[in-house]
Every structure is written in C-alpha cells, then in structure tokens.
Amino acid sequence: MVKTDLYEYPPELREEFEATEAIQFRDGSSATAADVWHFMTEIAPKRYPFAYTQKKYAGVRLSRDIHLPSAIKNHYLLLTMNDRITRSRENGAPVIFVQGGQSVDPYYAAGGIALRPASVGLWARGRHEGLGLNEEVVRQHKQKEKAYHAISFEACQTAGYENIQEGGLPIDMVAPFTCLRCSDISYGVEAHRHGPNKAVKLMNIDYPMRHQADKTWAVEYFAQNLRRLTSEIGKLAGREVTDADLSKEIRLHNEGRRLAIETAELWWSADLPPTNGVDRRSLYQMGGMEVHGDPSASLTVLRESHAYIKERVNKGIKAEGVVDKPIRLFVCGSCVFPNDFRIEEAGAIIVGQDNHWSDISTLVEEDGDPYQNLAHAILSYPYEQSVEVRAAWTIEQLKKSRADGVLFLYQWGCNTQSAIARMLCDTIKRDTGIPTMIIEQHEGGSEQSEQLLNRVNAFIEML
C-alpha cells in the first residue's frame, strides 16, 4: 500500500547531521551519521510509514526537534530494533524478556540482551513492515486481545505473552524482577507455561519486600537469584560468567547512569527547556541502557547528547515547540505517561518521571562482591520502598526538577501502583504543598482519550 502525506526530514539538514558522531554498537560495528540519515530518509519511510505520520498528537511520531542529533538517532535505534536484535540473536546472544524499571547489568554480563515490555513491542513491531499508523495500531490491538484471551482481561502487562506466545517472537528466556512495581509480571511469567511456545525458558528474579535493603538475608537471597540468572543466561549463550564479567558490566552501566544523572541535572537547571518532553524522556532513559537493546549504542548517543544539552543550556537555547515558561509537571506511577504533544500545546512540559528514573539514578558500588553490590543497589530502588521513603525521594526529585505539579498516572488494571497513588500524593501534598492529581489511563490507541487529556489540561490550567 502506498503511503502518502508522510513527514520528511528537511534535506538541508543533511550536512549538519552527517557531521555528528557515529553510533558504536556492542558487537564492535558502528553506524555513521550518514548511515543513519540514509536509513531515516530513504528506507524507514517505506518500511515503517507509521512513524512518519503527520498526526501531530500521535505518540509514535518522530520528534520535530531536528537539530538535536539524539532525537533522530534515538528513532533510528528504535526503528532498527528488529534488524539489530535478530542479527545479534543469530550471532548467539540470547534475548531475555525483563521488566521495565529494572537494571539490566547482569543480563548483559552473561552475554544476553535484555528487553523490557516496550522494547519487546518495538522488536515485534519491526517485523511488520509497510503499515500506516491505523494499521499498526490495529495490529497491536489484535495481538493484545489474543493475550487477554489467553491470560485475563484484567491483565495490564501482557507484552511478553502477546509477542512471545501469540506473535512468534523468538525470545529465549523470560526472566524479570518480580518487584512490587508490577504484580502482573510474575503471573505473566507463569502464564507462558501454558502457551504454545515451550522453548522459552522461564525464571522469576525474586525481589524481596519490606525494608529489603536493610535485611542481610534479603540481599543475600536476591544476590543468589542474580547468580542463578547469570548462570542460566550463560548456558544459553554458551559461556561461563565470572564475577569479573559482572563487575565490568556494572562499571559500564554506572557510566550510563552517571551520565543520565548529569544530563538530568543540566536539563533541570536550565531557565528554558533545552528539549521537548519526548526527547528529554529518551535521554534520561538511555542512562538505563536497556531501551535500545544495545547498551553501547545507547551510551554513545547519550554521551554525544550530553554535550548538546550542555551547549543549549549554556547558550539559553530553547527546544522548538515549547513555550518560554512552561508549567513543569513531574509524573509518578506505573509505566504510562500523558501525551507530551498535548501537554506542550497546553503550555506545560513533563520534566521527569519516577518510573525508570528510580533505577537509572541508583548507582551500584563498584568495589567488592558484584552480586552483593548489585543486589543491594537493586533492593534500594526508591520506587520499591515504603511510601514514606519513596515520597521523600520523589520530593527530592520534585525540588531538583523545580516541578509545579505532580501527575500520578497508572494504567488500567495496575494493582500495585494504583494502590499507592493516594498515599504517595497525600504525602507529597502534606510535605511540600505541591498540587497532585491521580489519573487512570485506559488502554491507549495512537493518541490518548479526550477524557484523560481534559483532566490533564484542567490540572495545567489550575497550576
């Protein structure tokens, strides 16, 4: 089907873009900026026309901040996910389905590729070429519906099932952390046992709860879980995993985490927002180094972007499409967020999110037993602590990001984040006076419902 009315990158941008840095991949290969430009202007519009939609509120559309190289490179990495992951897997790297908002150091240390639900969805999406926006969304809905049929209509998180069991995606292992962040995850892992794909290995990385980081036995237990995890992935990858492998990976991932923290602090310090909300989120997430299925690629883009952000902040350059003094929103809750384009049109901007940031901003001790260090760091995620501790950390982020208001957003069917929503918001209001609002998101299409966005816009007007 011929697609018309697609977005095109301005040709005059080519020279400037091609002068930027290459993306370095984990396997030693690289993509020059010219390669990226060629793919994004010649190939991807044909293979993935949905991303080039002109619908201005479509969540999947390309960022229009075209002078920020990371905006284009991030999309390049997302749109090449299928090509890259398929190739890496053929070269012997097992692919493991994990949870969002968790670190992935041990998976890579053992020679695997860790993909969270959204990344698995991106990989699956890449296998269906030539689809326009509506066709792509219909495809996703059909897949999701199949998972609902096999699991439960009240399931929130089904990405693993719909793609691995119903979509034939060749994932080798399902092994997420079972933290309180999402109670569906461990049931979702279990659901694979009755699916048609019997080849996929299953494992829960059991996350202890309640003052977990202060309990030596809980840290020890989680470290044992991590050891079992690396051992199992090592078997799939055909290698023995040493403590040195994990130590090396922790150091690499710490670099990403530090860089994301520095980038965030720069961004937050600026008088004028240096990027739009979509690009800001992408930059912060690159610090988790799991979003593209290739930590090295994420790191090279983040390193380069850090310099650009620094320059924009120093020179007082504001991102395109953002108002001068936007209302600054911080988003809490589960793995969803309001439509940035609509938020920015209403004169606001999302400055941060607790989801993912909780793990990205948690550095791991580099000296000593890497399993114990990693276990302790993971059990310290602020997102997974008691409400008072989580609220204290959130308040710290609110202050750093100079947020004017807090939106607590959770996905329909999310049991555990929805249950903490009021407690967290009440604590934030009690301790800071910052206004908060709790919203439930029902399953989104390419855009969010007017009902949800009306509430968000009213909140922005109130602020």
Place this chain on the structure above:
Amino acid sequence: MSLKRNFFAGVDVGSLAAKSVILEDGKVFATGLVPSGFDSVESGLNALNLALETAGLKKEDLTYIVGTGYGRVSAPYANKAVTEITCHAKGANFLHPTVRTIIDMGGQDCKAIRIDQDGAVVDFAMNDKCAAGTGRFLEVMAGVFKVKLEDLGALSLSATELVPMSSTCTVFAESETISLVARGEKPANILNGIHHAIANRISGLFARVGITSDVFFSGGVAKNTGMKTAIEEALKVTIVKPEIDPQLIGALGAAVLARNFSKKQGLWS
C-alpha cells in the same frame, strides 16, 4: 393416546425484546416479537399473545409452555423455566442439526455455546459485566452517530478504512468515539473499528470454549450485517444462514423443550 393437535410454546423474555414461538409437529407454527417493558410477566404474555393471535389459537390450546431468558424467573404462564443457554442450543440444533457452535448476542449479554449432535450443551461462556457486543452497547453507539440501530451494520460495511478502537467498555467507547469524531475520523470507519473491536473481544469467549463448525449466530445483534462480517473475520468461520429470525432462537429452543418435556410427562404421545 391424544388425537388432538398439540401446540407447544416457548417464551423468551430478554432485556430488549420478548419473543415467543409456537411449534406444532416439529414445525414453527407462529411467532411473536415485542419490545420488553418494565414488567417481564406482561412482556412475556404480550409476545405469547401475539404468537397466539397470529396462529389463531388460545392459550388453552397450548399443551406446554417453557419460559426462558432473564424473565423466566417470573413467568407464571409457563409450565417450566429453562435457561436461555440450554434453549439456544436446542433452537439452533432444531433448525440446523449440523451446528456445533453458537454465538448469541442479545440485549445485555453475549454467549459462546458449544453443543453436541443432540443439541445438548457441552460448554459455554458468557461475557462478564462488560457490555461489549451487546444490543445495549450498539444502541449507545447508534445514539452517538444519530443513526437507527438497524442501519449500523450497513454503515460500517461502507467503511474505507478501519479506525482502531481501544475500548469495548460502553462508557469509554462512547468517550473514545466522540474523541475520534472530534478528530475528523469518518463515522463509517469508526463503526468499522467498533465492530472489529467487539468481534475480537467476543472471540475471547471462544478461546475458553473452543469453536467447531457449523457456527450459528443468534440474538438480536445477529441481524447486524457489519457485526456478522466482523465476527466471521475474527473467528475465521462462515456463519450459517438462519432460516428464521435469529432473535427467535431462544424461544424456539424453549418450544422444542416444551414438546420434549410434555412428551416425557405423558401429556401426549
């Protein structure tokens, strides 16, 4: 041994319509279909009286009456009450003995029923509180587009594109539809999306009970051609063409059971 003619009636009182079928000698003799009112007893009687009037019979002429549908629990005119699941199975089997799977979409619920060669229920599943795929849901959608309920199907079949609908909950689908209209999507394309979303959701019931050919589509929604097409696509089946109004299948099954019960009780031979 009785030499008189034997008539058997089934009365199915649903949330939107009350239906009645009178059977004689294995043939449909007369039918009645009226909108349901607040009083389910009165609705059932109205449907029965309409069928009797059409047949030129009096209630006393009936050998046995079986009540079904949600109104079966208060049907003083009936000799026995049986659930509509059992009745739809019997009704479909009576019309088409090769039918093994029934999709019933009525005013307030939808059902997936698998049956055997005798029309006995082997397994069934029903939607929960969610109104997706019900007549009530489609009534709401007809209201949003300001078209007649019976025109929804044809309008959706005129679509040039399928607009994705993420919600099949009546309240949220209404809100989402209004959003899509506001964004300039064409009504036919949105309706196409709605019908496909419902069909996909309904196919979940079949993930529970399985699906075996032939497939029969009963209930008031079965008259909606857009829904029929969407279900055929979602389930990858061909739905058999009904010989009578598919909305009458429950009442027909009840009449078949009336005949069987009364025979077993020795009321005729």
Place this chain on the structure above:
Amino acid sequence: MPIKTLEVIRKRLEERPAELRKLRESGQKVVGWTGYNVPEEIIYALGFIPIRIAIGGDDRLVEVGGRYASSKNCVFIREIVGVFSENEDPYIQQTDILAFDATCLQNFRAAEVIEYYFKKDVIVLGVPRNFYWEEGKEYFGKEADEFARLLEERAGVALDLAKLGESVALYNDIRKTLKSIYTFQAAKDNVISWVEVFDLIQAGDLLDKKEYLSLLHETLAELRALQHNPIIEVDGSEGRIFISGSLIPRGDRKLISIITSVGGRIVGDDIWTGILPHLDLEIKEISPAGVALGYLNRTPHAALPYLDLESDRRLKKLHELLGEFKAQGVIYHTLRYCDPFTFKAKETKDVLAKSDIPVLEIHTEYAGSDYEALRTRLEAFVEMIKIKAESAAEVIV
C-alpha cells in the same frame, strides 16, 4: 437432623466479641492476621489471641476501601481496607497488632495502606516467589525468625519453644479433625452440608483455639453417631459442584447461595477460606523457621507463581480433591482484579478439560447487580452437568 454442636458454635461466635473485649481489658492482646503463609502457631505460642481478617460481601465497604487503595484492587482487599476505615466490625475493633504476609502483593499493599491511614501496628512477613528453591526456603525461614522477633518485641517475652510445640500440636489436631468432618459433607445421605462445614472452618478463625478443637471433636462425634462411615458416591441427579479459585470470606455468600438455589450440591473446595490451608501441613521442626516451612510446603497459593505446568502441586491437589469428593463440575470463582486466580482461569479450564471435567468461570464482585446474570450461568451449568451425569438425552431431550 441438625447437628447440635453447630448451634453451640453459632452462639459462641455471637458471644466472642464481648469475650475478646474482656480478655483485652485483662491485658491480653489480639493479633489480626491475613495471608496464606502467616504461621499462626507462632502468634498463639507467644500468648496472643489470633483472629483472622477475612471479611467480604459488603459492597459499601469495598467502595470505602477503594478511596484509600484503588478501584483496581480486588474487592476483598478493598473491603479489608474499608473495614479498618469504618472500624465497625466487632472483631476488627479488638485487634491490637496486625500480621500480614506478602503472598499476594495486593495484600502487601493493603498492609501499607492500613498502616498509613489508620495508624495500625503492622508486621509483614516476606514470602518468596521462588518458594520451591532452597534459597527461597532459607529466605523464608529467616523472614519467619524476623516475624517472631517482631512479635516477641510486642509480647514482651521470648518465644518458648515448648509452647510453640504445644501450639503446633493443637493446630495439627484442629486440622486433622476438620479433614475428618469435611469427608462427611461429601458423603451419601449426608447430615451436614458443605456450607455448614465451610462455616465451621471459618468459625475457627475467630474462636479460642482450645475451645474450638473441643467443639470440633463434639461435632465429629455427633456425625459419627448419625452418619457412621461416610461413603462418597455419585447420585446422578445431584449436580456435584466443586468450588475453586478466589477466596470466599465470611460475609460473602452470594455465589454459594445461588449454586444451592439452582439445585447444585457443593461437595468440595480448594479455596483459601475453605479446607485447602488445613491440608498437608507438616511441621518437621519446632522453630519459627520450621513452622513457616511447613506452611510454605503445603499446596501453594495461586499468588505464588510456579513455572512448570506438569509438576504444579496446586493443580495436582485440585485433581486429587475432585476425585476424592467425586465432583462432576468445577465452579472456578474469581473476584474482580484477583489476578492470582484470573490469570489461571483459562489454563485451569484447559487442564481439567483433559480429564473431561467441565468448568464454569464466574467472575464477580460483592455488588448484587450481577445476581441474575450469575444465576443464569450457574443454572445453565447445573443443567448441563446433570444432563451429562444422567448420560444425556433422557432428562431434557
């Protein structure tokens, strides 16, 4: 013929809240507990009065609880939160300390909400999801030690292992007697119904344990006198139903009353508020860890994921109980947003289909608005299994 002891138990339950108040005035403390893996013997051995928090069936309290937790929590959890908010339940009013476990993560969240909004003293026992690993068992043992330590702090005394041994012996006797009584309800010419046994089991959540054991012995003696040797066999016209799935706590009788009103006979269950937690609990070592491991090694709760279908002990136990009680159909009951069970509904149905056991899924909440819809489903299911049991054809065809 009515069982006299059941009347005595009903009367004692009415008197119990006032009795608890007096006991508290004399210095005793009441621990309200909830969670599949809470080792109640430890609570009892420390001199506390254990009261189980298992209340349901009140849609108003669900609504109240949802204001503090969320509408996406299961109705049981919301009602528990609502109960603490309203503080009108005569048993809940008497609780001094709460003990929750993390078997179900929504239960864990409920503990946090109750602690935060109602300023209750809550102890939480961590439960491993990898409960079948040796490392998981070791972790749980240490959590049990910590659980005991936190209770000791509140009791002001150290746990006496001799008392723990006595507590284990008492609870073992209760479990054994309950199992014997349970067999009678499923038998031919039964004088006690499943519903009566179900109520009897739940009475144990609230009564004094020693008195409860004595009442169970009296009930059993009465049953033996009236029914002699219970023989479990199928009568084609019964519609023998087994209830599986989410818990049915005190106060929630909607499903049970509909099943019986449409002519079904309940003969067994594997629910958390029924017989299941009392089966196969073997305590090999008298210590907090030893008791806790006994709990963990029982048939696991559905909230604890098990990754191999073929060796799943929960499904094995379900098959075993279906055979033992000669059930003809399973009502798989799930409460709204009860993920541990809703995620397994289709799988359970598929697994039982291989053994030609029909399953009806019932997904409900505490509101009465779906009463008629449930009645239709359950009536049709009972019709279906009766037809099947009588070799089809002749009843209706």
